[in-house]
Amino acid sequence: MKEQKYNAYLKEIGKFIPKDQIYTDELRLLAWGTDAGFYRLIPKIVIRAKDENEVSRLLALADKYTLPVTFRAAGTSLSGQSISDSILIVAGKNWEKYSISEDFERITLQPGIIGARVNEILKPHGRKFAPDPASVKSAMVGGIVMNNASGMNCGTHANSDKELLSAKIVLADGTRLNTGDPESRMTFEKNHTPFLNKIIEIRDEIRNDNELSDRIRKKYSIKNVTGLNLLPFVIYDDPFDIIAHLMVGSEGTLAFLSEVTMKTEHDYPYSASAMLYFSNIKDACRAVVAMKPGPVFSAELLDKKSLASVNDTTGTGLTAVLTETKADTPEELQANIEEIKKILSPFKTVTPIHFTDKPEEYSKYWAIRSGIFPSVGGTRRPGTTVLIEDVAFPLKELPEATADLQELLVTNEYHDACIYGHALEGNFHFIISQSFDSPEQVA
Numbered sequence: 001m002k003e004q005k006y007n008a009y010l011k012e013i014g015k016f017i018p019k020d021q022i023y024t025d026e027l028r029l030l031a032w033g034t035d036a037g038f039y040r041l042i043p044k045i046v047i048r049a050k051d052e053n054e055v056s057r058l059l060a061l062a063d064k065y066t067l068p069v070t071f072r073a074a075g076t077s078l079s080g081q082s083i084s085d086s087i088l089i090v091a092g093k094n095w096e097k098y099s100i101s102e103d104f105e106r107i108t109l110q111p112g113i114i115g116a117r118v119n120e121i122l123k124p125h126g127r128k129f130a131p132d133p134a135s136v137k138s139a140m141v142g143g144i145v146m147n148n149a150s151g152m153n154c155g156t157h158a159n160s161d162k163e164l165l166s167a168k169i170v171l172a173d174g175t176r177l178n179t180g181d182p183e184s185r186m187t188f189e190k191n192h193t194p195f196l197n198k199i200i201e202i203r204d205e206i207r208n209d210n211e212l213s214d215r216i217r218k219k220y221s222i223k224n225v226t227g228l229n230l231l232p233f234v235i236y237d238d239p240f241d242i243i244a245h246l247m248v249g250s251e252g253t254l255a256f257l258s259e260v261t262m263k264t265e266h267d268y269p270y271s272a273s274a275m276l277y278f279s280n281i282k283d284a285c286r287a288v289v290a291m292k293p294g295p296v297f298s299a300e301l302l303d304k305k306s307l308a309s310v311n312d313t314t315g316t317g318l319t320a321v322l323t324e325t326k327a328d329t330p331e332e333l334q335a336n337i338e339e340i341k342k343i344l345s346p347f348k349t350v351t352p353i354h355f356t357d358k359p360e361e362y363s364k365y366w367a368i369r370s371g372i373f374p375s376v377g378g379t380r381r382p383g384t385t386v387l388i389e390d391v392a393f394p395l396k397e398l399p400e401a402t403a404d405l406q407e408l409l410v411t412n413e414y415h416d417a418c419i420y421g422h423a424l425e426g427n428f429h430f431i432i433s434q435s436f437d438s439p440e441q442v443a
């Protein structure tokens, strides 16, 4: 029965999608059956869509045959978001158009542009694309926004949710909506009145429940990307704004994103970084908590295992905090460095604090940080799978919480686990290597 549905779907899409954009051969399906995560699902059909019209028709037909669809940008997701055992629609190449507002404060992007490319486009104008996952050199706008991916600088103050202004989307039945276009909104209002009323109803239900609204606010004040984004219901009145912001972090489950307009951020021309070494993880976290109100733009923790994975020879058992400050002038940069040193004066660092403003030096530190996941993965025991997870804590609880997390990993006998990540935002990744070759190990 299912097989018949896929065959009927293939026949119908063959009428408007060229053959070379559709893959059904075993080898290609196998290749598209994996992303950067550790899961595998073999798709039945892979389609490289070229434009919004194609996506709209592909979705309407999938809806007709009740066949599930998954979208993919660059496929660097780590938790199986961009794999499918049904239809996989790929929107990477061919989706790389953009336009910038005259004041350079807004950029409209198609989903297939790589994050780092957006920064190249904006750099000459002194602006940047704020969401900054460590995978920014490969990850694309569609994936970054739909995963609400964020990294070392953007925290919760400049993530995709904070930067998004409007979205052009295609819903599961093929309906198109541009939340930034008055005409498109009007048409949608006319044709989808119950849909909009439902959004308003949910908004009001949440807002009339103070306990729930407070809980949502609290959850999103830390780097919370679990589940669908509920924050828009609390902070936006306009149902179209709610719909657009609901896309952020929805992992492609609510709609296809065909274009997004985002704010750009000021790109400071001067920066300096220091690798600060502490004798234990708790002290490192305490130092991060102290630095938070200072002129610190990022503070990335690398625990002993992370440092060992990149053969850091400073000393065994140390924890490092890669710290960065930025400024508009060299004088301001120097003043920032002095201020950070003053904040850190009560803390004992293993080596003297040394900030470098030389790009050839600090880019090496940041390359180490960006490469931690593959480096640690490379040191796993043969036959094990690398599992990576995220946890976020309110910052003031970070030192205790991190020590607890470390203990939890040891108690569960993950002796080669590592903890690293965005300490300044109270957000860590932890990596464990797990074997799945016996029922005990699976349990």
Ligand SMILES: Cc1cc2nc3c(=O)[nH]c(=O)nc-3n(C[C@H](O)[C@H](O)[C@H](O)COP(=O)(O)OP(=O)(O)OC[C@H]3O[C@@H](n4cnc5c(N)ncnc54)[C@H](O)[C@@H]3O)c2cc1C
Pocket (backbone or CB within 6 Å): 035, 036, 070, 071, 072, 073, 074, 075, 076, 077, 078, 081, 082, 091, 111, 132, 133, 134, 135, 138, 139, 140, 141, 142, 143, 144, 145, 146, 147, 148, 149, 150, 151, 152, 250, 251, 252, 253, 255, 256, 257, 258, 370, 373, 374
């Ligand atoms: C080495 C490494 C480092 C990483 N570092 C970070 C990090 O620091 N922070 C972080 O948050 N993540 C990180 N990631 C995870 C991942 O890179 C990011 O989440 C990234 O944003 C995914 O982008 P992508 O283009 O690969 O999207 P994909 O993996 O292709 O897709 C991501 C999600 O978006 C959906 N999607 C894609 N395009 C569309 C579209 N047009 N419309 C609707 N839905 C769509 C997909 O269905 C999927 O659910 C890292 C991954 C790796 C491998």
